[in-house]
Amino acid sequence: MGTRIARALRLHCPQCGGPGILESWFKMRAACPSCGLLLDRGMRDFFIGAYLINLIVAEVLFAVLVGSVVWATWPATSWDALQYIAIAAIIVAPLTTYPFTKTTWLAFDLAFSPPSEKDWSRT
Numbered sequence: 001m002g003t004r005i006a007r008a009l010r011l012h013c014p015q016c017g018g019p020g021i022l023e024s025w026f027k028m029r030a031a032c033p034s035c036g037l038l039l040d041r042g043m044r045d046f047f048i049g050a051y052l053i054n055l056i057v058a059e060v061l062f063a064v065l066v067g068s069v070v071w072a073t074w075p076a077t078s079w080d081a082l083q084y085i086a087i088a089a090i091i092v093a094p095l096t097t098y099p100f101t102k103t104t105w106l107a108f109d110l111a112f113s114p115p116s117e118k119d120w121s122r123t
């Protein structure tokens, strides 16, 4: 499982470690160009779990950022500046972590449900 997670965090295929599974920052290819694994595992709603992980990671990063700023600047915290930083962070964090959470979700899924015949592209 650790190897798969490490590959996922490098945005490589969790199954084979091959690169190039992202078509763009927001879109994953249908299949891994190296091993042919169907990246949505043939399920239309496969990445709903990834969206949940993305939300959790973004919210934790947001809470850590705001908490750190308040802790570092207390009692002279600039609440106006913090408000703008928080708004920017809550927009940037999920966009930044999006592909990582998708590949990580795939790595977790592969660990608990190893690939079978239906998980490989025909090409």
Ligand SMILES: [Zn+2]
Residues within 6 Å of the ligand: 013, 014, 015, 016, 017, 018, 032, 033, 034, 035, 036, 037
């Ligand atoms: Zn692969």
